Structures are given as structure tokens and as C-alpha cells.
Amino acid sequence: MRETVDEVVKVAAAEGIDAHVAKGGTIALARSRAQWRRARAEVAEARRWDRDEDDLRLLDRAEATAVLRGSRTVGATYTPDCAAIHPARLVRGLAEAVERRGVTIHERTRVRSIGPGRAHTADGDVRASTVVRATEGYTASLRGEERTLVPVYSLIIATEPLPPSTWEEIGLARRETFTDHRHLIVYGQRTADDRLVFGGRGAPYHLGSRIRPEYDRDEAVFARLYATLVDLFPVLAGTRVTHAWGGALGIPRDWCASVGLDRDTGLAWAGGYVGDGVSTTNLAGRTLRDLVLDRDTELTRLPWVGHRSPDWEREPLRWLGINVGLRAMTLADAEESVTRLPSLVARAVSPLLG
Numbered sequence: 184m185r186e187t188v189d190e191v192v193k194v195a196a197a198e199g200i201d202a203h204v205a206k207g208g209t210i211a212l213a214r215s216r217a218q219w220r221r222a223r224a225e226v227a228e229a230r231r232w233d234r235d236e237d238d239l240r241l242l243d244r245a246e247a248t249a250v251l252r253g254s255r256t257v258g259a260t261y262t263p264d265c266a267a268i269h270p271a272r273l274v275r276g277l278a279e280a281v282e283r284r285g286v287t288i289h290e291r292t293r294v295r296s297i298g299p300g301r302a303h304t305a306d307g308d309v310r311a312s313t314v315v316r317a318t319e320g321y322t323a324s325l326r327g328e329e330r331t332l333v334p335v336y337s338l339i340i341a342t343e344p345l346p347p348s349t350w351e352e353i354g355l356a357r358r359e360t361f362t363d364h365r366h367l368i369v370y371g372q373r374t375a376d377d378r379l380v381f382g383g384r385g386a387p388y389h390l391g392s393r394i395r396p397e398y399d400r401d402e403a404v405f406a407r408l409y410a411t412l413v414d415l416f417p418v419l420a421g422t423r424v425t426h427a428w429g430g431a432l433g434i435p436r437d438w439c440a441s442v443g444l445d446r447d448t449g450l451a452w453a454g455g456y457v458g459d460g461v462s463t464t465n466l467a468g469r470t471l472r473d474l475v476l477d478r479d480t481e482l483t484r485l486p487w488v489g490h491r492s493p494d495w496e497r498e499p500l501r502w503l504g505i506n507v508g509l510r511a512m513t514l515a516d517a518e519e520s521v522t523r524l525p526s527l528v529a530r531a532v533s534p535l536l537g
């Protein structure tokens with residue numbers, strides 16, 4: 184995973200893709216005593232896995248605010264293994280790179296189901312000895328895959344370009360990406376053109392794992408993201424948001440991404456990245472290459488290869504469980520901001536969420 188970040192950066196450079204890359208690492212602020220406790224526990228856990236200071240380290244208040252000046256910061260964790268990137272530029276550049284090598288990409292052809300040796304579309308079957316399912320948040324719309332991955336939405340906003348004086352107050356001089364140690368995930372980056380792009384979970388899950396273009400936009404979630412951003416950086420009060428969008432992530436029941444190939448059927452799969460797929464897809468792609476070409480390599484021996492996540496529950500239990508989980512995480516953050524202690528709600532719900 185760590186090497187894959189460098190691999191993506193290297194390939195973008197080699198293919199002449201201007202993906203606005205900056206490898207500044209990522210900082211996760213602790214903005215309450217409860218968050219600070221989780222930050223320290225995360226570092227202690229990393230040490231048990233032989234991850235040293237160069238991989239993940241604890242920053243005290245002064246060290247943290249030298250990187251990023253979020254409100255109420257008491258400390259942070261920092262890892263260098265992360266890069267800021269413009270993912271649409273990356274994916275378009277990669278598509279052009281494979282087309283230059285003679286690959287044909289067919290877009291706007293919906294596959295209804297896949298089976299050994301074929302992908303079934305409205306206009307006919309496409310035949311191939313190996314069929315790779317890499318449909319992530321859309322997987323449930325394939326016949327027979329309704330319970331494999333659930334689509335959970337992540338929504339995101341981008342501010343207008345900010346002046347140097349504002350960046351001096353915020354930080355992120357090396358375009359470090361950032362988050363904090365709250366329960367409901369938020370994340371942000373400084374773009375190459377000096378905007379602040381800030382996203383988070385919290386949009387509802389839709390019954391039957393439904394996906395609709397209109398679900399990419401939820402004004403209430405956008406407003407909450409803006410309020411959270413201004414709470415983090417009060418200097419941004421009144422800043423204009425120029426873009427807002429979103430998309431579905433693919434979540435497996437046990438939160439474990441996987442990649443594999445069933446040699447008997449020729450059916451392969453990759454996905455379940457839980458919102459961390461920009462570099463993980465690269466690792467999955469290289470691993471699939473080795474699996475399809477029947478090579479035994481260090482990639483094909485990684486523990487996620489061949490892993491099968493259990494199916495999600497049937498509806499409406501799935502709808503109820505996921506939305507209760509999302510609400511519980513919001514409630515847990517609110518509880519911690521009042522009690523300043525680790526949330527009891529989060530402790531009660533986390534075993535159910537896996």
C-alpha cells in the first residue's frame with residue numbers, strides 16, 4: 184500500500200499526466216481529548232505492527248499547528264504515505280495511456296450481468312476468457328451481486344481559490360492532505376490552484392442499494408460540510424463554495440477490500456475500497472495482471488488476494504443497519520463535543536459495524 188502511492192506518482196510522471204500531484208503526506212488532527220486518546224491508540228497499534236516513526240508519528244500541539252492550524256487542535260498523527268492528486272486528471276490520463284497502447288475502452292454500455300466467459304449487455308454478449316468485475320459502488324446493480332458491496336455516498340465541496348494570506352493562516356504549505364480523529368469521516372486537500380476541497384460521509388444509504396445521479400447532490404449534507412469546514416478554519420467564514428458533488432463508494436460487509444480470480448470460472452474481481460481506492464485500484468490492477476497471466480509474485484501472495492467478504496444482510500435490515508450506523512457516528516461526535524470523553528454510542532455501535 185505504501186509503495187503503491189509512489190507507483191501512482193511515478194506512472195503519472197512517466198505517462199506525462201499532469202495530475203497535480205504533491206506528496207506531502209497526511210495529517211489527522213486531534214481536536215478534543217477523546218480524539219487525542221484515539222490518535223495515541225492508533226500510533227500504539229501501529230508500533231505493534233512494526234510501523235515506526237517514519238511511517239506514523241504523533242505530533243504535539245506545536246508540531247501539528249506548524250503543519251495545519253485547525254481550531255481546538257491538541258495534537259495530530261502524521262504519515263508521509265499519502266499524496267494529494269486530481270483524480271479526474273489521473274483517470275483521464277490513464278485512459279489515454281492505455282488507448283495509446285492499442286486498448287479499446289467501451290463507455291456507456293451497461294453490463295447487466297456477468298458470468299463465466301461473458302458479460303451480458305442489452306445489445307448482446309461480450310465474450311472473454313477472463314471477466315473482471317470492477318464496478319465498486321455500482322456492483323449491486325449487477326444481477327446476482329445485490330449483496331456483495333453496498334453503495335455509501337461521500338459528498339464533497341470546493342471553495343473558490345484562496346489568497347496566500349488565508350493559506351498562511353491555515354497551513355498545508357506542502358499540500359498535505361488532512362482529516363481529524365472524529366467518528367464520521369471528513370477529509371480535505373489544498374488543490375494545485377489553491378482551493379480547499381473538503382468532503383465527508385453522512386449522506387443516507389438508499390433502500391435496495393439504489394444509485395441515482397441526483398443522490399450525488401444533497402444540499403443538507405453540503406451545508407453541513409461547509410459548517411464543519413468553517414468550524415475547523417474560522418478564517419473561511421464567508422468564503423464562496425464554487426463546486427459541490429459526490430459519488431458512491433463500495434463497502435464490503437467486513438470492510439476488507441479484496442482482489443481475486445476464480446480459475447475454474449475465469450471470473451475475477453477487485454474492489455471494496457471503502458473510499459480509499461485512488462491508489463488501491465493501482466495495486467489491485469497490478470495484482471490482477473499477475474493473476475490473469477498466472478504469475479506467482481509477491482503481489483499475488485498478499486493477504487487480500489482471494490479474500491471473500493460475507494454478503495450484506497437482506498433488505499430492509501441492511502437499510503436500517505447502515506443508516507443507524509451513519510447516524511450513530513454523527514451522534515458520537517456530538518456526544519464527545521459535550522462530554523469531552525470517548526463516546527459511549529461509538530463503543531456500543533462499533534462491534535456491529537465491523
Ligand SMILES: Cc1cc2nc3c(=O)[nH]c(=O)nc-3n(C[C@H](O)[C@H](O)[C@H](O)COP(=O)(O)OP(=O)(O)OC[C@H]3O[C@@H](n4cnc5c(N)ncnc54)[C@H](O)[C@@H]3O)c2cc1C
Nearest residue numbers: 292293294318319321337339429430456458459460461462
Ligand atoms: C467524493 C469522493 C471522494 C473520494 N475521495 C477519495 C480519496 O481522497 N482517496 C481515495 O483513495 N479515494 C477516494 N474516493 C474513492 C475513490 O474514488 C474510489 O475508491 C475509486 O474511484 C474506486 O475505483 P474503481 O475503479 O474501483 O471504481 P469506480 O471509480 O467507481 O469505477 C467503476 C466503473 O464501473 C462502471 N460501471 C459500473 N457498473 C457498470 C455496469 N453495470 N456496466 C458497465 N459499467 C459499469 C462505472 O461507470 C465506473 O466507470 C472518493 C470518492 C468520492 C465519491
